[in-house]
Amino acid sequence: MPIEFYSTKSAYGEFSNFAAFGFHVDGVWYPTSEHYFQAMKFEDEEYCEKIRTTKSPMIAARLGRSRKVKIRDDWESVKVDVMRKAVQAKFAEHAKLRDLLLETGDEPIIEAAGRDYFWGAGKDGSGQNWLGKILMEIRAELQQSKVRIQ
Structure with missing residues (x-):
């Protein structure tokens, strides 16, 4: 089930660029x-x-x-x-955020920004979702480094 975020006040709002981290x-x-x-x-x-x-x-x-x-x-x-x-710097500095990102497993991460077809999914889901892609890249790096540590 995809992880959608947008507002800092909603679930996974910590992933927003507006989140105070x-x-x-x-x-x-x-x-x-x-x-x-x-x-x-x-x-x-x-x-x-x-x-x-x-x-x-x-x-x-x-x-x-x-x-x-x-x-x-x-x-x-x-x-x-x-x-x-x-995004790398933000997650590097906050363990709470790294844990939250890792908890998303392998689910797609989508910035549900209705007016943004570059960083987000856009109103109809056809957007490029670059912010979501970057979060998934960082999650994969964190998962890999966790595997190496164990």
């Missing part, structure tokens, strides 16, 4: 994976810092979607890797 990347603290992802869209260091330090992931998302500041030229080619780095 901060982490470090390159010695810098990000309050959520949304903060990290949105900040990485830009080369303007001041703007990146504004996104990183904003009080909520919703505001970080809004700032990241603005085109008042130019996004990086290579954004489309690196965005999946940027998301993967964010």
Whole structure:
């Protein structure tokens, strides 16, 4: 049975980029994976810092979607890797999240985002579900490392 998530208030909401599980990347603290992802869209260091330090992931998302500041030229080619780095860092820093991810077994993980056909499944389920794919990749890595430890 597929594991679906979207809202931070629903089952598996911890998997959402808006969930309040901060982490470090390159010695810098990000309050959520949304903060990290949105900040990485830009080369303007001041703007990146504004996104990183904003009080909520919703505001970080809004700032990241603005085109008042130019996004990086290579954004489309690196965005999946940027998301993967964010999610890896988030799960590396929180044992509770790793355990929750491992508890999903081998079930498909789907971001049930009705309006997002890239990161989520979209309204009709035809989306690419990249966030779900990344979570399943990380789960597989965790399962492999657990097997090696035992």
